[in-house]
Every structure is written in C-alpha cells, then in structure tokens.
Amino acid sequence: MTRPAAGTRADYRAFRTIPTRWMDNDVYGHMNNVVHYSLFDTAVNGWLVEQGVLDFHGGDQIGLVVETGCRYFSEMAFPDVVAAGLRVARIGSSSVRYEVGLFRNEEETAAAEGFFIHVYVNRESRRPQPLNEKLRSALEGISA
Numbered sequence: 697m698t699r700p701a702a703g704t705r706a707d708y709r710a711f712r713t714i715p716t717r718w719m720d721n722d723v724y725g726h727m728n729n730v731v732h733y734s735l736f737d738t739a740v741n742g743w744l745v746e747q748g749v750l751d752f753h754g755g756d757q758i759g760l761v762v763e764t765g766c767r768y769f770s771e772m773a774f775p776d777v778v779a780a781g782l783r784v785a786r787i788g789s790s791s792v793r794y795e796v797g798l799f800r801n802e803e804e805t806a807a808a809e810g811f812f813i814h815v816y817v818n819r820e821s822r823r824p825q826p827l828n829e830k831l832r833s834a835l836e837g838i839s840a
Contacts, residue, residue: 699767700767702767702769702770702797702805702806702807702809703781703797703805703806703809704804704805704806705779705781705797705799705804707781707783707797707840708781708782708783708795708797709781709782709783709784709837709838709839709840710743710781710782710783710838711779711780711781711782712738712739712742712743712779712780712782713777713778713779713780714735714738714739714777714778714779714780715775715777715778716731716772716773716774716775716776716777716778717774718774720773720774721773721774725773726771726772726773727771727772727773727774727776729766729768732766732768732798732808732810733764733766733810735778735780735796735798736764736766736780736794736796736798736810736811736812737761737812738780739780739782739796740782740794740796740812740814743782743838744759744831744834747834748830748834749828749830749831749834755819756818756819756820757816757817757818757819757825757827757828757831758816758817758819759792759814759815759816759817760814760815760816760817760822761812761813761814762791762813762814762815763811763812763813764810764811764812764813765810765811766808766809766810766811767808767809767810768807768808769805769806769807769808769809770800770805770807770808771807772798772800772807772808776800776801777801778798778799778800779798779799780796780797780798780799781796781797781798781799781806782794782795782796782838783795783838783839783840784835784836784838784839784840785811785839785840787827787832787835787836787839789826789827790815790816790817790824790825790826790827791813791814791815791816791824792813792814792816792827792835793811793812793813794811794812794813794814795809795810795811795840796809796810796811796812797809798810816831
C-alpha cells in the first residue's frame, strides 16, 4: 500500500492560526498526538462559530463526532505556530466530513492531516436531523 503524500495549503479553503503551547510537547520533545485532535476540533468549531452557524450554548442543532482519523507527516513542537487549513469533503443530509491540514509555521506542506465526521442532531433528542440551510450554505462555501 502506498502512503498518500501530504497535502499543501492550496488544497484547503479556510485557515485559522493557532499558537502551540509549552504543554503541547511530550517527553520526546514534539507535539503529542492527542494535541493534533484538539487542533482539528478547534479549527472546525472555531470556523463554525465565526460563520454564525454554531451556537454551542443554545442552538437546537449540534454536531457530534462519529469518526475521526489522522496521518502524521512531520513533527511540530512549541513554539511553532500552526495554520489549520479546513475544507469540507462531503456533505450528507445530516452529516459532514471535515478535513483539516496542520501546517507548521510558514511551511507549504502539511505536517499532519486529519478528518472529523460530524452527524448533526437535535440538542434535546440527540437524533439526527437534516442540516439547516444556513449551515449547509456555509459548508458549501468551503467544499472541496
């Protein structure tokens, strides 16, 4: 099996800058793998809030993570600054596949790439419901 090559900044539609923290490094001197998932979550949910399509305190529709994954290509560590690139790979009736590339400092090639699949549910019932139109429109704007 051939390992896919790391993506580039041109592969992504929206970006967030996220500074690393001292505590992100592990005993091996690089960013611990669990931090990558936190950065993915921050990139996706930060973008959703900025677009006005996520009200995590009172909105009636929320996204629950049902699947996630990551490929690591090169190390990152404090005090690097991470540019998190975001794109939407698939929009279903109630689900979305977000893909995130993490770029170290000014590098053009991703240090890591991952994905989240959110299923959008009613906050109270936790049952899937179709994406609302405002959310769907925002997602289409960064669709790959």
